Amino acid sequence: MATEGAFVSRTFIIDTITPYRTSKKPIVAVNYTYPGPLLEANENDTCVIRVINKLAQPTTIHWHGISHRGTPDMDGAVGATQCAIPPNAEMTYKFKAYPPGTAWYHGHFLGQIVDGLIGPFIIHPKVEPNQEYYDTERILMVADWYNDLARTTLLSWFLSSKNPEGIEPIPDAIVVNGKFSQSLFVQTSNAKRIRFRIINAAAFSMYTFSIDGLLLHITEVDQTPVKPYTVSSFVINAAQRVSCFVDLNELDQSFVPDDVPPTKSIYIRFKADRDMYPVDISSYIPPYATQRYPYPVFFNPLYLAILSLDSCNSLPTYPVNQVITGSSNPDLGDQDANLLHARPFYQANNKIPDATHYLKLVITIHPDILNISRGYMNDVTYDHALDTTTNKSGKPKCLTSDKVPLLYQMATNPNELGIPSPIITSDSPLPAIQSDGHGHYLFPCGAVVDIVLENRDEGEHPFHSHGHNFWIISTSANPEAEQLYRGAYTKRDVVSVPGSGWAKIRLVTNNPGAWLFHCHIEWHMNAGLMAAFIVGPNELLAQGYTIKSTHKRFC
Structure with a gap:
């Protein structure tokens, strides 16, 4: 290192x-x-x-x-x-x-x-503020596995009139650290206190993570260290990261039947949230499937890794389907994917400014005029096609393009982006951030923006901000958090917006550039559930930024 x-x-x-x-x-x-x-x-x-x-x-x-x-x-x-x-x-x-x-x-x-x-x-x-609590660490990267290619099969089916209901491709398996057709053994290497870094790299799925007989002491959410917060399990949505440590001295083997010897290994469980799937996964065979047989015919929503307590890769002695929890704890069963109860470690230094601006983003998913299911934010589905319409100066509007990136447009014509300035609306006494009608929002540099994500879709959506992290103020699943944790909100870069609910975040636009803000479910992002935040074009140039060779070489 x-x-x-x-x-x-x-x-x-x-x-x-x-x-x-x-x-x-x-x-x-x-x-x-x-x-x-x-x-x-x-x-x-x-x-x-x-x-x-x-x-x-x-x-x-x-x-x-x-x-x-x-x-x-x-x-x-x-x-x-x-x-x-x-x-x-x-x-x-x-x-x-x-x-x-x-x-x-x-x-x-x-x-x-x-x-x-x-x-x-x-x-x-x-x-590392929590390093005293663990002796070693392990990374567990969980993802969806699809037997069919996204580029050639899954995306073309999902974004077609053959799928007007917008049924997302259902995974064929769960894969952890690259293993889905064989067991993943995790060695303790004689350590008693182990930090697990859990990374959800799934295209679609949200998982509940637990380890049989052990409490999980959460120490990090995304890249924010938090004071150890104890649960028996936690939910992690797409693109989120959670670190937790376990103490093997706390292992409660009371779940092991009396007629079998004490177990020398225990199950690590990733359980997919079946409520996310719009179909019955026990019997659904997708119409796009090209190579199902002899592969798994039906998706198993439970992945079992094995924590080897003696590093001998022995199998657990107790039944797989036995219900296991940690020891008695007041926070058992907490299903908040944002972990709003976890408090930032550096709480005293976590000064949260008051909002200066406001933005409301309404999330919907419905078929377009071609009967293709699209994602919308404020009735705009984000597209990479370059429009030919012009702004008042007669120059092309600022639109994302595979040939002319937004950042290039910012650096060449910072005053010709065609995005209105903030205005006062009836939704808030604060100036509201405006859009050009194509999903691009112009933010003053240094603004403190309260963003309310109103989700009118029944599904939960994990939204990720490029270039910025943000405080999660509250959600419809935990509305009291705004008052309960005032001055000590937790920062993340992915917020899980409850289905038919809302989330409120606070973002400081102190990083000039062109930054995407999108649902991290891959199918929804490709369906247009995305926006672009244009932050401080003039400040970008004032900082000495110049166009690199990337545009000239590739575009």
């Missing part, structure tokens, strides 16, 4: 592999592994990642959780910050490893996150 402030240099080769005998699917892999290799850095290290594209399609990598202050063109969002890396080409990403914590990287183009382009990214802080 390099010292703080050093360079971390890596080469990522993006190519296809077919890693499993139990599935014919060729996946998109980094350095021929799935998930991709662990990327580690210390806080404020400079990461220099050379990405070589050996695919037959364009690609890009988004560094999820990285703020990219001063390097907005390194965010990896096609159409917003860069053009995609063409086949047989390469790009070098260079950015600061900040903020510290559990981040990850993934594809942000052509559904490649579904097809395997994922990997863990751990940024070690200068001071």
